[in-house]
Amino acid sequence: MPSASKIFSGYRALGYVSNDIPLVVRHHQREKENYVCTSVGKSFHTYNCSKLGIVSVSDIHPADITCLAADAKYVYSACGKTIQAFKKGRKAVYTYEGHKSDVHILLPFGEHLISVEEDSHVFVWDIESQEIYLEMNFYNHSFGVTAMLHPNTYLNKILVGSKQGIMQLWNIRVDRLIYSFTSWESPILVLEQAPAVDIVGCGLADGRIILHNLKLDETLMKFTQDWGPVTTISFRTDGHPVMATGSTAGHIALWDLEDRKLKSQMRDAHSSSVTGMRCLPSEPLMVTSSADNTLKVWIFDQPDGGGRLLRHREGHKAPPTRIRHYGRDGQNIISAGQDSLVLSFSTLHDKHNKSMGRASYNKKQSKKSGRRLDQHMMPPVTEFTAEQCRESDWDNMVACHRGERVVTTWSYQRSTMGKHKFENDRFHDNPVHRRTTAEAVEITPCGNFALIGYSSGHVDMYNLQSGIFRGTFGTPTAHSCSVRGIVVDGLNQLVVTAGADGQVNFWKFKTKVFLGSVKLKCSISRILLHRESAMLAVSLDDYSVVVVDIDTRREVRVFSGHSNIITDMTFSPDARWLVTSSMDSSVRVWDLPTGKMIDCFLVDSAVTSLSMSPTSDFLVTTHVDDLGIYLWSNMTLYTYVSLKPLPEHYEPQTMAVPSTSRRVTAVDVEDAEELEMYEKSDFKSPAQISDELVTLSLLPNSRWQNLLHLDVIKLRNKPKQPPKVPKAAPFFLPTVPGLQPKFVQLEADEGKTKKGSRILSGNLQPLSPLAQLLEDSRDTGNYSPVLDHLKELGPSAIDVEIRSLAPSGGGNVQVMAEFMKFINHSIKTNNNFEIVQAYLGLFLKLNADVIAETPELVEEAKSLVTSHRESWRTLEDLFTQSLCLVTYLRSATL
Structure with a gap:
C-alpha cells in the first residue's frame, strides 16, 4: 500500500513523559538497577532511575494503555479488553484475550496474573500458558473492585478493596472468601503493603489514610490529609519509618509512623494529581509521576525530612504553539507551549532536553510562590525567534506573548529568561495604545539587535546587550495597520515588514530610510524569509502563498490549494521546497523552481507549527490539542523519490502521526516467517x-x-658477518x-613401498x-x-x-x-x-x-x-x- 506522502515518513514523537496511568518500578537483580515504566498513550517508556535516561520504548498498542503492572520477568499492560506481557520492556511475548469490558487493574501474582474489568469481573491467568485459571464475579452495586493487593507471606491470598469501603481477603487457589473487613464508609482507592508483615496502608476517597493489621483486624493508626482523595501510598524501606501519600492537588505528605504525626509536606510536587509514586527499595529516593507530563526523582536529604528534586523529565503540560530548530546541526528544537513554558528537545537523546523556564513578570516572586500559586505568570508565547550568534555573550532569543505588548528575552545557553523586557514609553503615555500588542519579532543575523512589530503599526529596534531603544522605522509608524511580520536579510542591510493591509515595505537597516514597497492582493497573515536565497514567503488571508524576491522586489511564485487559514511555513535548507500547513489539516510541499505542488498529505489533527531541519533530515510538526512534537523523516535522503508535480485535482490521503516508537508494519517484512527470523536473532554466521x-x-x-x-x-635482515660456531655447542635434537x-620423526618402515609411492614415480x-x-x-x-x-x-x-x-x-x-x-x-x-x-x-x-x-x-x-x-x-x-x-x-x- 503506497504511503500518503512520497517525501515524508513518520519517524517518532518527542515530548511525551507520562500521563494519568500510575507508574510501575522494577528492580533488575543482575544489573542492580531500578527501572520505572510510564505510559505515554499507546506505548510505555522505560527509564533507569539512576539517570532517568530512557532505556526502551515498547511496541505500539492498538489503543491507549489503561493500566500497567510489572514483576521480575515482564511488564504487563492493558489496552481496552486486551492484556499483553512485554519482555525487556519492548516486545510483546504473551497476549491475554477474553475480557468483555475494559481492564483497569492488573496484579502479577507468582505464576499468575490477575486482571479486573470495569464491571468488577476478575480473571486469573496462567502467565506462561495464557489460559484462564480462575474467574471471580463481583458486582459494582454491592462490591465494586477498586484496588487489589497480595499481602506478604499470605500464600495464595489477595486483598480486594471496593468503592463501598469494604475489604475482603480471598484464596484464589480454592476460590473462597477468607474474611470480610468492616466498611470504612468511603471508597478505597489505594492498597499498599507496609514494610511490616500483616500491615496494609489503605487510602480512602475522603482523604483518610488507615494502617490496618490484617491478622488481628485492628486499625493501628489513622491520618487525614486536607487535599482531597488519597491517590497513592508508598513506604520508605531505607530504615526510616516514613509513609508518603499523594493527592489530587499535586501535594505529597510525609508521615512519621513512630511519632504518628505529619513529618513534612512537599507542596506543588506536581501541577496535577500525583498518579504514581514509589519509594525505591533500601534507598532514600522516591520517584513520582503525574498527568502533567512529568517524571521526577526526589531525594530525602532535607533537615525536616522532606524530599528535594534530584532529577526530572518533563514535557509540555499544554499543547505547544510554536516550534523552531536551533543551531545548524538540526539536533535541537525550541518549543513554546500554551502552558507558558519554553522547552528545548533533542532529536538524539532525552538527556539533552532542557527547560528554559516559564514566562514570568517577576522571576524571583514566581520562585517563592511556586508554579501552582504563581500570580506573575505571563500569557503563552505566540511568536519567538532565536539566533545562535553571540549566544554566549548575551540573550539570544526574543518572544512576544498573547495579548501583551511586553516582549521578553531568553538565553538558550543559560536556559532561563533574560534580564530585559522591551516596552516603549509611548504605550504608557497614550491611552490609545492601551490595547496595543506585540505581533512579530526578529533578531538580526549578527545577534546584536531585536526588532519588534506591534498591532499599532510601529516597528521598534532594541539592543540585545544593553536593552537600549535604538530607534523606530517610519514616521511615525511603519504601517497604518497591524504588523504581521518582520525579517532582516543575511547582511544586515535590508529590513522587510509586512502589514495586515497587504503592504510589504522595504527599509534600510542602518538609516531606517524607506526604500519602497510591494502591494499584494490580500491581507497578510505571516511572512518567512530564506536569507541565503533572498526568497520571502508571504501567506495571505485568501489561503494562498506568494513568494517575493526581496532583491528585485517582485512576485516570483503564487501557490494556491489550501482551503483554510495557513498556520505556518518553512523552507528547505536549499530553498527548493516551501512546506506549508493549514487548518484544513493538510501539509503541502511546493517546488519553487517549477512552481508546482510535489507532495500533499492530511493529518488527523491540524498542524499548528512546523519547521524543517537545517540538515534537511527531518520535518517537525505540532498539532491542535496535542502535547507531542512529531518528527517526519525526509525519504529523499535515503531512497529515490519521484518529485513529479501532482495533478491539479489531487486527493490527499490521511497519514498517521508517528508514535514514540517505530511502527512495524507488513511493509517492513514480506511475510511472518521473515519477521519471526528477524526477531529471533540478528546474527548471521560466515556461512550465512x-x-x-x-x-x-x-x-x-x-x-x-x-x-x-x-x-x-630476508635480504635486508641478512647478517653482515657469518655466525660464529660456539666452542662447545650443546647437544640438541633436530626440529x-x-x-x-x-622434533623430526624417522619412519619405522622406510623400506616398505606404499600406494602412490615416490620411489615408483x-x-x-x-x-x-x-x-x-x-x-x-x-x-x-x-x-x-x-x-x-x-x-x-x-x-x-x-x-x-x-x-x-x-x-x-x-x-x-x-x-x-x-x-x-x-x-x-x-x-x-x-x-x-x-x-x-x-x-x-x-x-x-x-x-x-x-x-x-x-x-x-x-x-x-x-x-x-x-x-x-x-x-x-x-x-x-x-x-x-x-x-x-x-x-x-x-x-x-x-
Missing part, C-alpha cells in the same frame, strides 16, 4: 553471508601481508620449522606436509585440513611449503594442480578472503614459469581466473555502491 559478502580470516596481518616480499625482507617446534625426495594434505584431499574434496595447516604456519614456513610443491622442490604437477583447485574452491566459498589472495599471489610469483609450460596447469589457471574475476566483480559493485551512497549523503548534508 557467504553468498552476499566475503569473510576474512581474522589472522594478524603479519602472517600473510608480507608473503610477496619475503625475499626482500622442523613452524610456529610450534616439532622416480622421485626420491619425500613429499612436504602440505603436498601430502593436498593428495589426501584429492579424493574427498575437503580442503579444510589444508587451510588449517597453512593458518598455523608463519610466513617463512608458508614460503617453504609452497616452493616444495614444484617439481624442483620435491613436488609434482599433480600436487600443483591440486593446490590451484584448493584456491579455486576457497574463492568460490568467499571465506578467508585475504589469506587466500596472499597464498595465490605467492604461488604465482614462485611457479609462473612452470604453470605456463604445463597444459594441465594452464587449464586449471583458466578456471581460477574465471572464479577470481566473478568474486572481485561482486566486491567491486558493493564498494561502488557504498562509496556513491557516502558521497551523496556527504554532499546532501553540506
